[in-house]
Amino acid sequence: MKKRTIALLSAAIMTFSMAACGGNTGATTTTTSSSSSSSSSSSSAASSSSSSSSASTDTGAGSADTGAAAASGELIRVGIINNDPNESGYRTANVKDLQDMFKPENGYDAQFAYSLKNDEQIQAAQGFITDEVDYLLLSAADTAGWDGVLKDAQAAGIKVILFDRTIDADPSLYEASIVSDMAKEGETAVNWLAGQGLDEYNVIHIQGVMGSAAQQGRSGALDAKAAAEANWNIVEQQTAEWNAEKAQQIVQSVIDSKTPFNVIYAENDDMAKGAVAALDAAGISHGVGKDVIVMGFDCNKWALEELLAQNWNYDGQCNPFQASYIDQIIKTLESGATIDEKTIIMDEKGFDAETITQQDVDDYGI
Amino acid sequence: MKFDIKKLLSNQLVIPFAAIIILCLVNLGYDIVKDASFFSIEVVTNNSGNSVFSGPLITILDYGSELAILAIGMTLVTAASGGQDISVGATIAIAGSAMLRVLCGGNTRPEVLATPIIVGFLVACIVGMLCGAFNGMLVAIFRIQPMIATLILFTAGRSIAAWINNNELPIVPDPKFAYFGSFIPGVPIPTTVFIAAACIITAALLLKFTNLGLYTQAVGINESSSRLNGINPTAIKFISFIILGLCVAVAALIKVSRLSTINYSVIAKDIEMDAILAVALGGNALSGGKFNLWASILGAYIIQFLTTTLYRFKVDSAALPAYKAIVVILLVVFSSPVVRQKMQQFSSSRAAAKKEVA
Numbered sequence: 001m002k003k004r005t006i007a008l009l010s011a012a013i014m015t016f017s018m019a020a021c022g023g024n025t026g027a028t029t030t031t032t033s034s035s036s037s038s039s040s041s042s043s044s045a046a047s048s049s050s051s052s053s054s055a056s057t058d059t060g061a062g063s064a065d066t067g068a069a070a071a072s073g074e075l076i077r078v079g080i081i082n083n084d085p086n087e088s089g090y091r092t093a094n095v096k097d098l099q100d101m102f103k104p105e106n107g108y109d110a111q112f113a114y115s116l117k118n119d120e121q122i123q124a125a126q127g128f129i130t131d132e133v134d135y136l137l138l139s140a141a142d143t144a145g146w147d148g149v150l151k152d153a154q155a156a157g158i159k160v161i162l163f164d165r166t167i168d169a170d171p172s173l174y175e176a177s178i179v180s181d182m183a184k185e186g187e188t189a190v191n192w193l194a195g196q197g198l199d200e201y202n203v204i205h206i207q208g209v210m211g212s213a214a215q216q217g218r219s220g221a222l223d224a225k226a227a228a229e230a231n232w233n234i235v236e237q238q239t240a241e242w243n244a245e246k247a248q249q250i251v252q253s254v255i256d257s258k259t260p261f262n263v264i265y266a267e268n269d270d271m272a273k274g275a276v277a278a279l280d281a282a283g284i285s286h287g288v289g290k291d292v293i294v295m296g297f298d299c300n301k302w303a304l305e306e307l308l309a310q311n312w313n314y315d316g317q318c319n320p321f322q323a324s325y326i327d328q329i330i331k332t333l334e335s336g337a338t339i340d341e342k343t344i345i346m347d348e349k350g351f352d353a354e355t356i357t358q359q360d361v362d363d364y365g366i
Numbered sequence: 367m368k369f370d371i372k373k374l375l376s377n378q379l380v381i382p383f384a385a386i387i388i389l390c391l392v393n394l395g396y397d398i399v400k401d402a403s404f405f406s407i408e409v410v411t412n413n414s415g416n417s418v419f420s421g422p423l424i425t426i427l428d429y430g431s432e433l434a435i436l437a438i439g440m441t442l443v444t445a446a447s448g449g450q451d452i453s454v455g456a457t458i459a460i461a462g463s464a465m466l467r468v469l470c471g472g473n474t475r476p477e478v479l480a481t482p483i484i485v486g487f488l489v490a491c492i493v494g495m496l497c498g499a500f501n502g503m504l505v506a507i508f509r510i511q512p513m514i515a516t517l518i519l520f521t522a523g524r525s526i527a528a529w530i531n532n533n534e535l536p537i538v539p540d541p542k543f544a545y546f547g548s549f550i551p552g553v554p555i556p557t558t559v560f561i562a563a564a565c566i567i568t569a570a571l572l573l574k575f576t577n578l579g580l581y582t583q584a585v586g587i588n589e590s591s592s593r594l595n596g597i598n599p600t601a602i603k604f605i606s607f608i609i610l611g612l613c614v615a616v617a618a619l620i621k622v623s624r625l626s627t628i629n630y631s632v633i634a635k636d637i638e639m640d641a642i643l644a645v646a647l648g649g650n651a652l653s654g655g656k657f658n659l660w661a662s663i664l665g666a667y668i669i670q671f672l673t674t675t676l677y678r679f680k681v682d683s684a685a686l687p688a689y690k691a692i693v694v695i696l697l698v699v700f701s702s703p704v705v706r707q708k709m710q711q712f713s714s715s716r717a718a719a720k721k722e723v724a
Contacts, residue, residue, distance in 0.1 A: 085533075089535070092533065210684060236680070238677075238680075238682065238683045239682070239683055239684050240683065241632070241683075241684070242632065243629075243632040243635060244625050244629060244632070245621070245624065245625075245632070245633070245634075245635075246683060248624065248625075249429060249673070249674075249677065250677060250683060252425055252429075253425070253674065253677035253678055255420075256420075256421060256422045256425055256674075256678070257402065257678060258402075270629060270632075273625060273627075274625065277548075277624060277625055279413070280412060280413040280414070280548075281412050281413075281418070281420075281548055281549070282410060282412065282420055283410045283411045283412040283413055283418075284413075285413065302475075302537055302627075
């Protein structure tokens, strides 16, 4: 009996430690989705939506030869390999954006394959190569393992464009890579905060899953600023792992300790929401012209609505809309020109509660 | 007057009370060094304009509620089946998702509630009990090891929860819904405390006025002899899982209410491990049999006490599971037969030495 007890407990401990290092992506953890170190995040995301993680090749738009063809009359055939749309709000918006762009009306004949598993994505890529598509668009689940299949693509004369995530492969194997610059997102936010002209910045810094690209970029800017300025103090720096409940408890503990603070810098919208719940319970006012400045990231629609209601102060964008960039690159390549700069960083905005409009919420909310 | 250390050590409540005393001392020491006040409770006005109590002790009672409720069900499951349910976090996501689906009527951002809150809660109860029944069926009828049986929902549960709401994250518009996870206007004590108290009292009455407690222990200690005595072990195990399902539904209500929304992938993450730890901290054998419900509930609040204390010491939140693992290791070592035997030898030799002196 006792032996069994110990066995069970050691199993429990193992699960603990697994939980501790397992990265987390999920329904609204939009930021990890663009992390390049996605080995851990993809595994946990796979388990959270395993029902739909098989690589399904959707050829719905495949019969488009008869469709309303573009002016050239000849449709450009693209194979799009993406992560599962159920992965996060970010991914859902990303997939929808691509589907809206790559359709016969815009001159494309597109096939889609979705998977959170690298090997299934590679299989899908081989399928597309056999199908002789013109372009292969890729948001890889994992950074490694793509050299072989990309060389096959090159040999077959298929041009590869990476979006959202980079891979560990020779740049000669792809035409362009369209990514978010997380460090710039952080800088934009920190510059905005510096522009608020507070006498003293006492910041509660709630971080995402440690080591993810989004966390590193968004933390880096704030850490640098706090180290450089004498009146910037980080009163609490904790990871809530994109989790609203954890963020709520962390802020609650700061409130209980009676440490004064006037800024909440949460690295995604969910955690900002959790932090605000703790502020509300303790009767601390927040928002435009109030005691505490609340900052979030990702531009979820509900978060932008909080900005519009002036309950929050700032929300930084993590842009999921890469389709127009890809479209431009393909048009450039089709016209015979070459792409000079392989890595293309997308424009990303930061919204201020004082200037945001309903139009912004509708346009940029995901 | 003889101080019987042997009897004291054999009492089940010695571990939880020792843990509370240690945690209190640690916090008291911190207070003295840092001139802080862990034990003070003050009245503040929250952003809804109510006067409410605030302070670390209130935080522990508030955030420990879900765990205490889950500990009730987990204790019964552990006692009856000799195993644990590791799917409670995922089933909280399912029950919470079903509740939101009903309340919001399939609309992500409704203006008003589609159904009264009570209907949503009842649906969550039914869904929670169905999940419990599924686990119970696998364990009681098909005799699958509980941890393996519940691994199914542990793995698939959060996908099911996402599917129920079509992958959307509905937000409940009614401020009344948030009362369950915060405060009712005019009442300074968190609502979660009342919900937990109601669950604990219900469980206590159930154990006092029915034979459930006795039968559960009988099944856990020796299944075949309890069958020979006319108890149906299959039914008892099944019932224990259904009760846990009900506890899950109540915990889901609190969890969802705290933020008026749900995030399938992270809601109640790792809570199953805390619930199992609560049972172990209460000194209950994880291999089933005899149990003490009060000790488990105490264990649940101790875990929250530990969490709150660690946050207070600014311990990295990613390191919290490591500290809990240390607690588990200590518990396992102290309850191991080898250490127990050594301790008994030690106390009896001391008693013998005393006798000689006398």
